[in-house]
Amino acid sequence: MSANAKEIGLRINGEAVRESVPVRMHAADFLRHRLGLTGTHVGCEQGVCGMCTILVDGQAVKSCLLLAVQLDGADLWTVESLATGDELNELQQAFKRHHALQCGFCTPGFLMLATSLKKRGEPLSRAEIREEISGVLCRCTGYEGILRALEEYLQAPGEKETAGAGVAR
Structure with missing residues (x-):
């Protein structure tokens, strides 16, 4: 693994995930581009619009303000976790x-x-x-x-x- 990447482990929507991520990759990009969880939207990329809000360890946070490496060890939930199949919560x-x-x-x-x-x-x-x-x-x-x-x-x-x-x- 290069000095510009770090191995992280976390739970996303109840499932264990382990990935090597660039140290400067934003959490929103990690979710959308690495994991295909495109329900987390990116608007302003400055923490102003709130479109990228996710839950990290039970707290609402704006994922565009976090680096993916900051999620190491976290329990993370995205909008994809809300519905069960076609059943809305x-x-x-x-x-x-x-x-x-x-x-x-x-x-x-x-x-x-x-x-x-x-x-x-x-x-x-x-x-x-x-x-x-x-x-x-x-x-x-x-x-x-x-x-x-x-x-x-x-x-x-x-x-x-x-x-x-x-x-x-």
Whole structure:
């Protein structure tokens, strides 16, 4: 292995992964180009838009701000973990019911952020939800459908979420 690469081991969506990665490769590029997990979208590449939000050890993080080598030993979840086959999870169903997407480019960021918020186990007011989602930008919806979907999801008792994803398995 060259000095410009490092071997990393982590769990992604519940599966063990071991890869040699360039030390300067961003986590978003690692997910998309190395592992084919293209649900993690890349927008601004500066941590501003939130489209690349993933869960790392249960916390919502912007993958464009992380290097892949920083994921060594992590438990990582992406938007691909939410549905089971063709079956949408509770959050995705709420987005569908409330027409909370148009082009869908920002949707993975909102879904992963909301999954992280749900894990806290406390209902949030509309004002608190607005504050929490301010780090994910949407150019299409005007946020009303997103807010309604998140209000429903974050205030509903629902099933207890898994450690990472958001799907009760």
